[in-house]
Amino acid sequence: MTQTVLFAAGEARWPSYEPHLRAAFDAAGLDARLVTSCPADQADYIVFAPGGDIVDFAPYTRCKAVLSLWAGVEKIVGNATLTQPLCRMVDPALTAGMVEWVAGHVLRHHLGMDRHIVNPARDWNPEPPPLAAERPVTILGLGELGRACGQALAALGFPVTGWSRSPRTVQGLACLSGDDGLRQALDSAQILVTLLPATPETDSLINADRLALLRRGAVILNPGRGTLIDDAALLAALDTGQVGHATLDVFRVEPLPQDHPFWAHPKVTVTPHIAAETRPSSASRIIAENIRRSEAGEPLLFRVDRARGY
Incomplete structure (x- = not known):
């Protein structure tokens, strides 16, 4: 039929x-x-x-x-x-696109590529970045995308901690869960990647209190959902230096309004929801x-x- x-x-x-x-x-x-x-x-x-x-x-x-x-x-x-x-x-292609976006931006921040590519002062500073093994990465969300991104980064040598609401086991990742696990996962992160779904429980999960748990100067990558981060709290943490940079692919309102502070902030990179099309x-x-x-x-x-x- x-x-x-x-x-x-x-x-x-x-x-x-x-x-x-x-x-x-x-x-x-x-x-x-x-x-x-x-x-x-x-x-x-x-x-x-x-x-x-x-x-x-x-x-x-x-x-x-x-x-x-x-x-x-x-x-x-x-x-x-x-x-x-x-x-x-x-979709495997959607997963591959997300892995490439996350790996690319993790490496960008890990290697300090912005500083070297955009260098109007023409400073010559040959100090190398740490090796990947010395740069802890935390991924919030261990669904299909989070697992794939975490394992790709682990294969590059990064120590990766993954967090989920309920216990998970992912080969190559240190997996945590629950409220205590979230505090531990944030406390260890020099680079934080948010890949949780948008639910009432995850709305503004990354708020002022949780941003304060990160290592000072940590980088945040959000290719997950725009509702995961409290925008005002993130901007305040960027201004104080608690967060060193935020690369954001998703937003509460899309397209991101032209008058939104993210566009003009020197420590924010905006990408137009392209991480996993x-x-x-x-x-x-x-x-x-x-x-x-x-x-x-x-x-x-x-x-x-x-x-x-x-």
Whole structure:
């Protein structure tokens, strides 16, 4: 029986996703009809992204799963009309992009590249940076992205501590959990990477009290979620030197408003939410595989736990 797959991820995404989704459906052997509109009671699956075409999921009574193109689901998970299974995007290409962004900026700050590349005083200071083994890195969040980034940095020689709400074990990382573990993880960090999901529990997790736990002059990288850090507390910590620099890829409001203090602060680097962008070719294969699994009666991949919010 032909399955109707409704692409409800926004008109702007359709041209880039359509050929890849069709190719992925063919490769998976799916008998699927890909459409941008149909009667609500005829949609078997919904490909979704925030800002797309659906706000009320109640009329989609035949829908077997809502398949998000985003790794984060905080903008949809609380929708009371969404009773269908919801799957977030976990894509090897998305993970690779995040690993490359995190590793690149960790090395940038570790090696002092800004000081050497932008050097208007033309100072000649041959003092080398410490080796990676002498630069402790802490990663908050040990999901798919956090684990991959932590292991990549450990492979480069950095001592990496990972923290999560519940206990985890990740090869090559010192893993901590709970409130005491968070204090210990922050206390050891010269570079802090935040990769937690956006939930009520993680909102402003990095506040003034927790910034004070970092080693003085520590660097913060936030490619996770804009809500993880208290902006005002971060700016104050940058001004006092408690935090040496912040490289931020995500923000509470995006695009970042032109009058936001982050733009002008000399110790802040802004990147435009590029650390882990979903790529149509690989994401389409994940979508196709989940539809295949659903039709075969197999468990869906990356199904969201509504109680946890991710």
